[in-house]
Amino acid sequence: MDLLSQIFVEPFALMVxxxxxxxxxLWEGFVSGVxxxxxxxxxxxxxxxxxxxxxxxxxxxxxxxxxxxxxxxMGVPAILALVxxxxxxxxxxWTVERVVLRPLVNQPDIILFMATFxxxxxxxxxxxxxxxxxxxxxxxxxxxLPTGATEFDLGGGYVRxxxxxxxxxxxxxxxxxxxxxxxxxxxxGRALRAVADSHxxxxxxxxxxxxxxxxxxxxAGVVALVTxxxxxxxxxxxxxxQIIALKALPVLILGGFTSIPGAIVGGLIxxxxxxxxxxxxxxxxGGGIETWFAYVIALIFLLFRPQGLFxxxxxxxx
Amino acid sequence: xxxRHLTIAAIAGAIVSTTxxxxxxSAQTEEGIYVPLxxxxxxxxxxxxxxxxxxxxxxxxxxxxxxxxxxGVRIIVEECETGYDTKRGVECYESVRANDPVMxxxxxxxxxxxxxxRAAVDKVPVLSMAxxxxxxxxxxxxxxxxxxxxxxxxGASVFVKHIAEREGGFENLAGKTVxxxxxxxxxxxxxxxxxxxxxxxxxxxxKLYPVAAQDMQNQGSVWLNIRRDRPDYIYxxxxxxMNPTAVREAIRTGFPIENMIGVWWAGGDExxxxxGADAAGYKALSFNGAGADFPVMQDIITHVHDxxxxxxxxxxxGDMLYNRxxxxxxxxxxxxxxxxxITGKDVVTGEDVRRGLENLNVSEERLAEMGMTGFxxxxxxxxxxxxxNHQVFVAEWDGEKWTVGQDWTEPMTDRVRPLILAAxxxxxSANAGWPMRTETCDN
Numbered sequence: 055m056d057l058l059s060q061i062f063v064e065p066f067a068l069m070v071x072x073x074x075x076x077x078x079x080l081w082e083g084f085v086s087g088v089x090x091x092x093x094x095x096x097x098x099x100x101x102x103x104x105x106x107x108x109x110x111x112x113x114x115x116x117x118x119x120x121x122x123x124x125x126x127x128m129g130v131p132a133i134l135a136l137v138x139x140x141x142x143x144x145x146x147x148w149t150v151e152r153v154v155l156r157p158l159v160n161q162p163d164i165i166l167f168m169a170t171f172x173x174x175x176x177x178x179x180x181x182x183x184x185x186x187x188x189x190x191x192x193x194x195x196x197x198x199l200p201t202g203a204t205e206f207d208l209g210g211g212y213v214r215x216x217x218x219x220x221x222x223x224x225x226x227x228x229x230x231x232x233x234x235x236x237x238x239x240x241x242x243g244r245a246l247r248a249v250a251d252s253h254x255x256x257x258x259x260x261x262x263x264x265x266x267x268x269x270x271x272x273x274a275g276v277v278a279l280v281t282x283x284x285x286x287x288x289x290x291x292x293x294x295x296q297i298i299a300l301k302a303l304p305v306l307i308l309g310g311f312t313s314i315p316g317a318i319v320g321g322l323i324x325x326x327x328x329x330x331x332x333x334x335x336x337x338x339x340g341g342g343i344e345t346w347f348a349y350v351i352a353l354i355f356l357l358f359r360p361q362g363l364f365x366x367x368x369x370x371x372x
Numbered sequence: 373x374x375x376r377h378l379t380i381a382a383i384a385g386a387i388v389s390t391t392x393x394x395x396x397x398s399a400q401t402e403e404g405i406y407v408p409l410x411x412x413x414x415x416x417x418x419x420x421x422x423x424x425x426x427x428x429x430x431x432x433x434x435x436x437x438x439x440x441x442x443x444g445v446r447i448i449v450e451e452c453e454t455g456y457d458t459k460r461g462v463e464c465y466e467s468v469r470a471n472d473p474v475m476x477x478x479x480x481x482x483x484x485x486x487x488x489x490r491a492a493v494d495k496v497p498v499l500s501m502a503x504x505x506x507x508x509x510x511x512x513x514x515x516x517x518x519x520x521x522x523x524x525x526x527g528a529s530v531f532v533k534h535i536a537e538r539e540g541g542f543e544n545l546a547g548k549t550v551x552x553x554x555x556x557x558x559x560x561x562x563x564x565x566x567x568x569x570x571x572x573x574x575x576x577x578x579k580l581y582p583v584a585a586q587d588m589q590n591q592g593s594v595w596l597n598i599r600r601d602r603p604d605y606i607y608x609x610x611x612x613x614m615n616p617t618a619v620r621e622a623i624r625t626g627f628p629i630e631n632m633i634g635v636w637w638a639g640g641d642e643x644x645x646x647x648g649a650d651a652a653g654y655k656a657l658s659f660n661g662a663g664a665d666f667p668v669m670q671d672i673i674t675h676v677h678d679x680x681x682x683x684x685x686x687x688x689x690g691d692m693l694y695n696r697x698x699x700x701x702x703x704x705x706x707x708x709x710x711x712x713x714i715t716g717k718d719v720v721t722g723e724d725v726r727r728g729l730e731n732l733n734v735s736e737e738r739l740a741e742m743g744m745t746g747f748x749x750x751x752x753x754x755x756x757x758x759x760x761n762h763q764v765f766v767a768e769w770d771g772e773k774w775t776v777g778q779d780w781t782e783p784m785t786d787r788v789r790p791l792i793l794a795a796x797x798x799x800x801s802a803n804a805g806w807p808m809r810t811e812t813c814d815n
Contacts, residue, residue, distance in 0.1 A: 068600075072600070075596070075599065075600055078596065078599070079596055082592045082593070082596060085592075086590075086592060178414075182413075182414050182418075186418075186422075187412075187413050187414045187415065187418030187419070187421070187422055188418060188419050188422050188642070189418075189419040189613055189616065189642065191646070203624070214624075214625065214626060216624060285589065288589075288620070289589040289590075289613065289616065289617040289620060289646075290419075290589070290613060290616050290617070290646060292416065292418075292419055292589070292612075292613045293414070293415055293416055293418065294415075294416035294417075294588050294589055294612060294613040295589055295613075297416065297585070297586040297588075298586070298589060298590055300586065301590070328593065329592065329593050329596065332593035332594075332596075332597070333593060333596045333597060333600070336593070336597065337597070340580065340582075341580065341581060341582055341594075341597060342556055342582040342583070342584060344584075344587060344593045345584050345586060345587060
């Protein structure tokens, strides 16, 4: 009886009793959701273009952020360091296309997937060699990102909104919108969709597969850089950050691997769901449910939509 | 050569050079005392692991450079990179074991737990300095395992003593709420039994806030729970990237930072510095001094840094975790020196050093000889008590550096020791065939 009360009564009573915490939880969930969506977007872009689940997306977040901080530590002004970091991500995209993807054309997807594993461990080792293993502080002020917080009273309590979180939500939303428009309205976007449907058909109408791959890997690199800046500003830039990229997995399961709107909606559902789940129902089992609860949410959705929220329903006739 | 070949060669070169950094060097053939250090300079916990690894390395190097080693025998120091991963740590142990180490320093509670059953069999003592299994302080049950100067349980008791003092006595703890914010790993869970026992005794409520390793930098939900429960104090038992994130989150959410007290592993300079000026008032337990104003530190600068033999930035000499590594190596060196005195041998073995560890007696005079007056408290280990339940102090971050916030404090040994003995018995019972102690006692 007590357990039933903890599950079905107390969480809702707490929501009514402490509305400030409910709003705070929703806000934290929203910010996390937007950032998860951004990470998931990096995966989706590459999956759409090459059918490859890019396991290296997480380390790209760390590598790009470390590059930015590393340039700044060398005395390069922050904005120029940002531009140079974007440049490094372009070089990385070009190198990946030349060294990893091009030689593996027409190989099974699993080979490409394994190649991204190799890329991950190479970037970890290379990054530690160049930047060292110690965490670095993100150059938040130098990049003109806001700090501080605004507090307002609500229901006898207070809600605290970090300015950095507002900036993260706004920048991530703009980024998602720009990429969404770019890949749905432009010629390159249409080419990307053609490549996603069929490599051979795309090649037959003159679309350069190699060029598209460089573009999507570069776009995924820029997404990784923005994610690294935002998450690094919330904590530190360390190699532990790459694990956060795995948060995108339930988002992808939920939203589908090929859908940009899916990544956005999936990110928000997972972000909000895990925060609410952890906060209101976590205490029932001693807390710490956030990590696996995200997968529970995704799997529940999968029961009803196996292809994900916006994933394409594939019918193969035999 | 094509671009592709060049690129492959470059990648291969990078991998080889990276591997050379993280793999143990080949066994050395020169005569000496072989001391392997299981360290982590890579991965998610490198932020905590690097200063400690450098501190351990630099003190032993200083002894080699200044004194020609210990008792005239050079120390052969070899690092093996574990990445704070238990499986890799055990692999490291296997790789160094063949070279007859005089002891092993796992630097991870998870790895220590794996090596405890191996120690007596392989005749390699385990030195888990203020970490590992608290129950291993019982020398009767664990004759090959040592965790001086204090256990996690001692640390938790000092934390409770500290908050009781701030509240005006233990009687005022009744009705208070205390949170344990911990890494959800064997290390993080270690203080729970003693905190539960003290909560029951003194009437405060204990709330647990586990943080999974993958969420070390994503603690938003945990801090919402903290805000809901409104604990009066938080005891932080974190590691790696978890600590600076916790300090930042405490500030972000408006938790009074002066009421958050970290265990000694949550007291790194970078942990506190992450919170900026607002982190002033954050506290952490410690058993070693901070700063470079000790003669021993000057010797390290002269004999190691000035000769370019250290990887640690000179301007950071004196960081709390760097100094902790130095303290750890001081224990290693003193155990070897004691073993040499007991056995009369210059080149000692693992069995000899086990006896050395069991007879460690670092007096105030000895600390002065080593240039460590005020750096550490006197310490002694006995056959029965492999930890010693020594004093620790509460250090306070002033916004730029750690300062000694209060005097050295005794743990609540009368409460902790019975729990340790009971837990040791429980461990032996749970592991069928756990050997009875047969090793002779020298004290």
